[in-house]
Amino acid sequence: MTSRKLSMPHTTLRRSAGFSLYAPLWLALAVSPAAWAQSSSASPPSLSEQMLQVRQLATNGQRDAAIERYSALLQEHPDNGDLLLARGRTYAWMGHYTQSEADLTAVVQRSPTYADAWSALGDMYSWSDRPQQAIAAYSHWVELAPQDPAAYIARGRAYRAGGDRDAARADFASARACGADPAEMASLEASLTRRTANPEAMINDGFRWTLRAGIDHTGFSGGRQDWNDVDVSLRRRFEHGSLALELLRADHFGRNDTAWALDGYTSLWPRAYANLRYQRGPDSGILPRLGWRAEVFQGVGSGWELSASVDHLRFSSDTEFYGVGVGRYAGNWYTRYKLQHVPGAGSGSWSHRLLVRNYYRGDADDYLELSLGNGRSTDFDNFGGIVRNNNAAIGAAWTHFITPRWGFKLGAGYADNADGFNEQDLSFALYSRW
Template sequence: MKCTQVSRAGRQRGRRITRPLPACLLLALLASPALVLAQEAAPDALTVQLQQIRGMATGGQRAQAIERYNALLLEHPGNGDVLLARGRAYAWDGQYAAAESDMQAVLSKSPDYADAWSALGDMYRWSERPQQAAEAYSRWVALAPQDPSAHLARGRAWRDAGQLADARADFDAAAALGADAAEVSALRESLLPRMANPDVAAPEGYRWSASAGWDHTGFSGDRESWNDADLSLRRHFKRGSLALEMLRADHFGESDIAWALDGYVPLWSRAYANLRYQHGPSDGMLPRQAWRAEVFQGIGSGWELSASVDNLRFSDNTEFYGIGIGHYTGNWYGRYKIQHVPGVGSGSWSHRLLLRNYYSGDGDNYLEVSVGNGRSTDMDRFGTVVRDNNAAIGVAWKYYFAPNWGFKLGAGYADDDGGYDEQRVSLALYTRW
């Protein structure tokens, strides 16, 4: 390449003066292919600023980041990348209406912008709108069908919406596309039903489970302690499970044995039932007959309603009617249940509140705390033992130390309505195959 400059004097004289110039050399260097590629690869000033501000937003400086995005939008009105970045920052900050406005503005101009559909889905999921999240993620999947992240995101939204079959299909698709095996395995496990009684569930692949439990209750004063034990063998089917149980109660120096069938069956969408029948001695501490029917119905995002009837037959029949409400959010589950026993006057009432944390993110391992008062059937003790406490509190820890072996430890205290204080400890061992 030849660089020339023609001076005014040269033009006047009709002469052409040629000499190298620094600017000319610079143009020659820029024309080289290597430098052109390097120049194209270097981020522009706006990209650098967006990266810096994103670092602020993810580092906890969200208000400052949003102010910076506002300033950038004054310089670059309507820029889709800046709007999307600000929308994400709004979503991280919990300002969901503002986030949705920014993201929808981007998508109205660029409906094929996959990252914007991803961000919109995240925002809907974080604001507990799983159905809308799944719809947004579906647009992402349509635009990037080979991206396992899109299928994982939509699978989580389906799971949150209670559509477990759709969630499983997306997790399977992500696995086939090369998603991390450990992540997919954990997500598949998260589809296990987290029931009011999680001990009756088993991961996919297990058809049988068994448990053995021991329960010791000591009393204040001179009242003799109680010892209870139970054995359970449960068959897990593709839909539901059925257990055969043997129960032994050793109270006041006498022992009783009862047998029970305990089943969980799916009903319609997001509904299942617990049906139980127990047969005991003709006269003793355990009822001669007992049965329960309880129906659970999922509603909204993570909510679950329940209604139950318990019938216990000792010398005469006693019935308990219960209504419960539970809520799942992340790895937490909380449930309140009220029971009523008809009788003289207004009858009697009981209240039970339970809070559980699935600390490993699966259905196997959890910590829980329960409090209550009043006359009720105790769900932790065969579901047929009548409790009558002024106040009660209990804690439990369940842990699977191997894929098919686990245990549960429990402790509790109660102010018995008969004037005694109760101290309770329990141990249960679980296995499955």
């Protein structure tokens, strides 16, 4: 058995309206002798027809009833691999992976050339977040059906979930060569673009240099004087990371300060990378005289990313921020929650930040993002590590590349400042790559 899909006739059994198995005898006698003879000789539903009926139960949400029927049929046909396969698939749909694995493993042991069984086993491993076992199962399917693009697509997805993007790219190329839908393959190939918490710093998109120039305007309620911040950065990409030289200028309360910084990202070990930053400012002013950051990101499981960070700022005294975060990559979506703690009197202070990003074109260049937060926090990505203390804050941004070399970022935000002022923020940045 090497077929991909289990094929069954689409037969529906109907019972005439008003007819009952307990119909009076006179009704049966009223039927013509020929019809009586025909109904008497009618055979019961075949096994294929019964399996089709049970499958309809499973696909219509009545999976417990389907499992009972499959189990009853297996009592009558204990050596039927199709029945065992069908029950194993249903268990997998229900999330009962232990029972599903037992059934599907039994099928492939009995029939090691049954391609559909290896496909089902690979699906079960994928759904239960076991990409390495899924790859092994799908590899059997590929061997048995080397011209089936679905086999390469399934294994490519498993490779992607396991973090092996090169192997996934090779499988998607094989699927395309076998005649897979071009639009589907374009979407899958785009999904292999590596996404990180800071895409412009870690993504090697074929350009070595990126120049970024941005301006941020913050207005306040209550007659407080506006803030204006400007930054210019030149980033050089390398095979396993990037390094940027930044110039920062802040105009707050009628005072101007300038600082410079080095901001680097580098790969560490499989599925891990780090951000290291060093910044110098004036001896006294609105920007810190010294600042540094160390943050490590580690991918885990299927699409999850953990992080830990330390930020150090020196104004007239030293302040440190300790953070932990968890991110999730799912299709074209990226979500990240970060908790930061500032030691101090009592239990110190805490801040919470949530970022939701959608890569609406499937690449790493174009995305929409929404951010929410509260508490005392700092972010070196925002003009030199300005410390903000907000009761609540919300922001939105749009990053878009008009051409491969030119792009922009628009942002807007609102915050209820803990000092009693409300903030309204507008920002714009222009990107050039070569």
